[in-house]
Amino acid sequence: MKIKNSQKISLFHIAWKNLARKKTRSLLTVVGIALATWVLISLFGFNSGYKNSLDRDIDNLGFQMLVVAKGCPYEAATLMLKGGTGLKYMNEAVVKLIVREPEVESVTPMLMQVVFDPNKGQSGGLTAFLGVDPATFPKLKPGLNFKQGGWFTDPAALEVVMGFEAAELEQREVGDLYLVPEKEIELKVVGVLERSGTQDDGTIFLPLKTLQKIFGQEGQLTSVGIKVNKEASLADFEEKMFKLPDVQVVSLTQVKTTIMTLVSTARILVFSIALIAILISIMGVINTVLMSVMERQKEIGILKAMGALAGDVFKLVWLETSLLCLLGGLLGAVLAVGTSRLTEYLIRKLLPFAPSGGLISIDAGLILTAIGAVVLVGLLSGVYPAFRAARMRPLEAIRSEEE
Amino acid sequence: MRANSVIIEAENIKKIYLRGTEKIAAINDLSVTVNRGDFIAFVGPSGSGKTTLLNLLGCLDNPSAGKLAVNGRTVHESGRGLSESQLTRIRREIFGYIFQKFYLIPTLTVLENVLVPFTFFKKEGAEKDVPRLLKKLGLENRMNHLPGELSGGEMQRVAIARALVNHPGVLLADEPTGNLDSERSLEIGQLLRQLNEEDGLTILLVTHNTELASMARVTIRLRDGRIAKQGTP
Numbered sequence: 001m002k003i004k005n006s007q008k009i010s011l012f013h014i015a016w017k018n019l020a021r022k023k024t025r026s027l028l029t030v031v032g033i034a035l036a037t038w039v040l041i042s043l044f045g046f047n048s049g050y051k052n053s054l055d056r057d058i059d060n061l062g063f064q065m066l067v068v069a070k071g072c073p074y075e076a077a078t079l080m081l082k083g084g085t086g087l088k089y090m091n092e093a094v095v096k097l098i099v100r101e102p103e104v105e106s107v108t109p110m111l112m113q114v115v116f117d118p119n120k121g122q123s124g125g126l127t128a129f130l131g132v133d134p135a136t137f138p139k140l141k142p143g144l145n146f147k148q149g150g151w152f153t154d155p156a157a158l159e160v161v162m163g164f165e166a167a168e169l170e171q172r173e174v175g176d177l178y179l180v181p182e183k184e185i186e187l188k189v190v191g192v193l194e195r196s197g198t199q200d201d202g203t204i205f206l207p208l209k210t211l212q213k214i215f216g217q218e219g220q221l222t223s224v225g226i227k228v229n230k231e232a233s234l235a236d237f238e239e240k241m242f243k244l245p246d247v248q249v250v251s252l253t254q255v256k257t258t259i260m261t262l263v264s265t266a267r268i269l270v271f272s273i274a275l276i277a278i279l280i281s282i283m284g285v286i287n288t289v290l291m292s293v294m295e296r297q298k299e300i301g302i303l304k305a306m307g308a309l310a311g312d313v314f315k316l317v318w319l320e321t322s323l324l325c326l327l328g329g330l331l332g333a334v335l336a337v338g339t340s341r342l343t344e345y346l347i348r349k350l351l352p353f354a355p356s357g358g359l360i361s362i363d364a365g366l367i368l369t370a371i372g373a374v375v376l377v378g379l380l381s382g383v384y385p386a387f388r389a390a391r392m393r394p395l396e397a398i399r400s401e402e403e
Numbered sequence: 404m405r406a407n408s409v410i411i412e413a414e415n416i417k418k419i420y421l422r423g424t425e426k427i428a429a430i431n432d433l434s435v436t437v438n439r440g441d442f443i444a445f446v447g448p449s450g451s452g453k454t455t456l457l458n459l460l461g462c463l464d465n466p467s468a469g470k471l472a473v474n475g476r477t478v479h480e481s482g483r484g485l486s487e488s489q490l491t492r493i494r495r496e497i498f499g500y501i502f503q504k505f506y507l508i509p510t511l512t513v514l515e516n517v518l519v520p521f522t523f524f525k526k527e528g529a530e531k532d533v534p535r536l537l538k539k540l541g542l543e544n545r546m547n548h549l550p551g552e553l554s555g556g557e558m559q560r561v562a563i564a565r566a567l568v569n570h571p572g573v574l575l576a577d578e579p580t581g582n583l584d585s586e587r588s589l590e591i592g593q594l595l596r597q598l599n600e601e602d603g604l605t606i607l608l609v610t611h612n613t614e615l616a617s618m619a620r621v622t623i624r625l626r627d628g629r630i631a632k633q634g635t636p
Binding site (some may be wrong): 009011012013014019021298299305306309 | 458464488491508509510513522523524525561566619
């Protein structure tokens with residue numbers, strides 16, 4: 001910055017130049033604050049992103065309740081959303097018991113099967129098949145749109161409908177044949193779905209009867225999706241369903257609660273890390289500014305001799321602290337946005353279940369709040385060094401270095 | 404300028420320090436009057452109280468006893484002095500300071516360093532043309548240099564410019580050539596003399612350097628916190 005003639009220089013300019021004196025120290029402090037901000041933004045971004053994605057996934061299910069065989073509630077929740085492993089079966093007779101309840105608007109029986117396909121990817125992978133009833137399933141999933149073709153021609157047809165990603169991975173189009181791994185049975189592709197952003201994208205749908213026959217699970221189901229009348233009480237209906245033998249009911253509310261409870265454990269861990277990171281960066285700021293003040297005691301004495309009041313010195317030191325925090329906050333925000341995909345990837349690896357959409361949602365409000373919080377914390381941590389500098393008497397400060 | 408009008412008046416001032424339980428009188432019943440336009444050099448052996456006296460007269464410190472008035476305002480009387488903020492207001496109105504070390508901000512240019520006092524206080528009638536002031540002090544080609552690029556003599560001249568930018572009534576110089584060789588010391592001495600003669604600037608100088616002291620109009624020799632001798636160099 002060029003200073004013209006006799007114009008005065010701003011306090012900001014002096015503060016900025018003061019920070020530039022010990023570049024490495026200032027930079028390290030800024031990096032410390034940036035890391036704390038990064039963790040803070042990512043954590044809160046994850047909090048809202050995960051919840052939004054979970055809500056979206058549940059909305060896309062198309063039914064409010066799922067009846068599954070008795071077992072671990074976490075597995076049931078995972079099954080409901082992702083169709084995972086550890087499958088438990090129930091007899092399809094349960095469908096008749098459910099349908100007779102007056103609250104039920106429609107039901108759809110489903111059978112999930114998962115097989116290892118050695119030809120999938122570079123070292124093989126799991127393929128999920130979902131056997132669905134062509135008469136009821138499409139009505140409960142109006143959000144599923146076809147890129148090509150349509151649903152099955154017959155309830156027992158040797159046909160498949162492929163999710164968007166499954167079709168891309170297998171490079172199949174309508175009219176192609178699909179070989180079921182391990183079973184050596186060829187099925188005709190009759191439909192390819194558009195991308196839905198849910199687990200349906202990676203699923204291969206078969207008519208329920210066909211899948212039961214191929215895998216030798218005749219009369220068996222893994223789940224039954226239930227849509228309840230709008231006027232019916234979900235809680236009362238749940239009570240009724242709990243009385244059915246050997247099955248358990250998972251409602252959307254339960255799923256959300258179960259998964260969010262599971263996730264909150266991980267969140268507490270991350271929050272603790274964020275808190276530690278913030279505490280460390282506060283200590284870093286106090287240390288940096290305090291050291292800077294102690295090193296400049298004599299100079300501060302001269303400033304006071306030249307006419308700087310205690311308030312001026314306080315403002316100068318506080319401004320230096322604010323600048324460090326603001327820079328750290330901005331850098332942290334850039335890091336959080338720039339690495340959100342990587343963070344999301346790592347979180348997916350850590351969590352037992354993650355919804356299909358974006359896990360981290362960072363918006364301008366969150367960024368501004370986080371930077372504001374960091375600057376506020378920085379300002380608080382700058383109070384002590386600024387106070388020490390402000391209360392120095394000029395003569396004592398000037399003498400200090402010589403003693 | 405009111406020539407020969409009193410700007411600082413000290414009557415029987417004392418400064419007593421405690422060293423453990425022992426009381427040390429750094430300044431002992433000393434009276435001195437400084438008129439506008441004076442150029443006084445305080446000389447004497449180490450420990451004679453020169454710097455302590457300068458600090459008292461320049462309102463950097465409060466006397467333990469006696470009366471001190473600056474520009475007609477009582478700064479201290481009978482053990483009662485002004486608060487630190489009141490002293491600051493007097494300091495910035497009346498005094499400019501230079502010390503043995505220059506204490507320039509190393510990351511600011513010469514011009515910026517000289518402008519620093521304006522950030523905190525710009526007196527009515529302060530220097531309007533800082534480059535002209537720098538030119539007068541022989542720094543016209545150094546304005547955009549950093550202190551690290553200057554010689555010791557140049558750095559002290561920058562410190563003098565910084566002290567003069569608010570047009571103080573009195574310039575206090577505490578061993579201003581302590582870090583300089585004899586040639587640069589002489590230059591600074593001549594500069595102070597010039598400022599006194601041409602601009603009528605009141606200067607109070609503390610020095611061990613007899614050659615520098617000879618530039619002053621009046622020399623006051625101190626011994627044990629008292630005036631031992633006063634006269635022209």
